[in-house]
Amino acid sequence: MTTQTPPDVNLQRAASDNARALQRPLHKGQQTRAAILDAALGLASHMGLEGLSIGALAELMQMSKSGVFAHFGSREELQISVIREYHARFEEEVFFPAIAEPRGLPRLQALFERWVRRVSVELDSGCIYISGAVEFDDRPGPVRDALAEMVRAWHAALERAIRMAIAAGQLKPDTDPAQLLFEVHGLILALHHDARFLRNPGVLDRARAGFARLLASHLAHQLPDPRFPVPHRLPE
Amino acid sequence: MTTQTPPDVNLQRAASDNARALQRPLHKGQQTRAAILDAALGLASHMGLEGLSIGALAELMQMSKSGVFAHFGSREELQISVIREYHARFEEEVFFPAIAEPRGLPRLQALFERWVRRVSVELDSGCIYISGAVEFDDRPGPVRDALAEMVRAWHAALERAIRMAIAAGQLKPDTDPAQLLFEVHGLILALHHDARFLRNPGVLDRARAGFARLLASHLAHQLPDPRFPVPHRLPE
Numbered sequence: 001m002t003t004q005t006p007p008d009v010n011l012q013r014a015a016s017d018n019a020r021a022l023q024r025p026l027h028k029g030q031q032t033r034a035a036i037l038d039a040a041l042g043l044a045s046h047m048g049l050e051g052l053s054i055g056a057l058a059e060l061m062q063m064s065k066s067g068v069f070a071h072f073g074s075r076e077e078l079q080i081s082v083i084r085e086y087h088a089r090f091e092e093e094v095f096f097p098a099i100a101e102p103r104g105l106p107r108l109q110a111l112f113e114r115w116v117r118r119v120s121v122e123l124d125s126g127c128i129y130i131s132g133a134v135e136f137d138d139r140p141g142p143v144r145d146a147l148a149e150m151v152r153a154w155h156a157a158l159e160r161a162i163r164m165a166i167a168a169g170q171l172k173p174d175t176d177p178a179q180l181l182f183e184v185h186g187l188i189l190a191l192h193h194d195a196r197f198l199r200n201p202g203v204l205d206r207a208r209a210g211f212a213r214l215l216a217s218h219l220a221h222q223l224p225d226p227r228f229p230v231p232h233r234l235p236e
Numbered sequence: 237m238t239t240q241t242p243p244d245v246n247l248q249r250a251a252s253d254n255a256r257a258l259q260r261p262l263h264k265g266q267q268t269r270a271a272i273l274d275a276a277l278g279l280a281s282h283m284g285l286e287g288l289s290i291g292a293l294a295e296l297m298q299m300s301k302s303g304v305f306a307h308f309g310s311r312e313e314l315q316i317s318v319i320r321e322y323h324a325r326f327e328e329e330v331f332f333p334a335i336a337e338p339r340g341l342p343r344l345q346a347l348f349e350r351w352v353r354r355v356s357v358e359l360d361s362g363c364i365y366i367s368g369a370v371e372f373d374d375r376p377g378p379v380r381d382a383l384a385e386m387v388r389a390w391h392a393a394l395e396r397a398i399r400m401a402i403a404a405g406q407l408k409p410d411t412d413p414a415q416l417l418f419e420v421h422g423l424i425l426a427l428h429h430d431a432r433f434l435r436n437p438g439v440l441d442r443a444r445a446g447f448a449r450l451l452a453s454h455l456a457h458q459l460p461d462p463r464f465p466v467p468h469r470l471p472e
Contacts, residue, residue, distance in 0.1 A: 137432040151434065182430065186423050187422050197387075
């Protein structure tokens with residue numbers, strides 16, 4: 001993984017890697033690896049990345065430990081593979097459909113709405129980005145680096161959508177993209193916390209209302225353009 | 237722990253308990269317990285509440301395991317005691333000094349500013365409320381209940397400060413206190429995430445700028461009252 005490459009390039013490259021991967025049938029070994037990875041992702045969502053072990057996974061897959069080891073040479077490599085798999089799925093569900101929307105507010109709103117939905121379907125398991133950040137904030141090493149790189153790539157994609165909305169004249173020219181990103185991310189973190197930990201009702205609407213207020217206070221024209229209603233809802 | 241008691245009453249009661257505790261000298265046994273608790277709090281801040289074990293603590297304290305067991309009958313009891321100790325310190329540093337400020341905006345601003353500072357001094361260790369929420373969101377039981385009770389008590393205190401600022405006519409009468417609390421909490425979570433995990437610079441100012449913007453958009457009078465400058469900074 002080249003840390004010099006700008007994050008958005010990684011997202012684009014991952015897209016073409018995925019597209020290529022979909023074109024060819026998986027070998028038997030690749031199928032087994034994909035099945036192990038799928039089980040590992042489920043385990044990590046519930047137990048955390050640190051809860052992953054080759055032993056637990058072998059038991060879950062009814063394989064020998066050495067069978068799992070043949071695909072993932074170490075626990076660390078397994079954790080990093082799980083992070084990459086999570087990232088690929090996050091892109092499929094959130095990033096790629098949203099960048100199909102027109103640049104500017106529609107794309108930014110689609111990114112947020114799909115992110116909210118992703119967190120809401122994960123309420124029974126938990127977001128690996130959010131729980132991983134807490135698990136690994138004190139643990140330097142390649143797992144933490146892989147996780148931080150994925151989170152930064154996602155943040156960079158959001159910040160780019162904000163910059164495009166400014167360039168399109170939809171958001172005020174003095175909007176600070178990094179500040180707006182910080183506040184939008186805060187809404188998602190509060191949603192995850194209040195829904196997962198406090199089990200508060202109605203938090204999806206709190207996150208959406210916060211985003212609508214945030215956008216409204218940065219709109220270049222105080223009366224929202226009717227072409228871009230706030231809040232934006234995707235078709236159910 | 238009585239879950240029926242309103243959270244604010246718990247904070248008040250804890251205050252008088254603390255005051256009483258300070259008035260009498262600690263017995264030898266109480267001193268040992270306090271020293272173990274102090275070490276346990278340090279351990280939990282770095283390793284998480286799930287990283288706490290009687291064995292690790294005994295080693296750290298150069299005591300026997302049974303010596304630690306004599307003070308905390310189980311790992312669970314130890315975890316709950318650590319949560320209560322953390323809460324007591326949080327109150328000492330954040331809650332009690334802030335409620336000495338006049339009701340309304342000054343108190344709300346002091347609560348936020350002291351919270352931000354608390355998170356900023358914890359950047360090397362981590363906030364037990366925030367990391368504990370992720371550790372225990374999937375683990376029902378008395379530890380999770382104790383943690384959630386403390387977090388709810390703190391949130392209730394903040395919401396009360398918001399209600400007072402509305403009642404005082406400083407915030408708009410249609411301000412939704414729970415929504416404002418949700419968004420303020422999001423700023424703190426984003427601060428913790430970006431500073432601890434991403435190690436981004438300048439995040440304290442991002443949190444403060446977000447709070448200032450949030451308050452400004454809810455002020456009853458669009459020009460801020462000069463008696464209540466936004467953002468509010470405590471004397472260094």
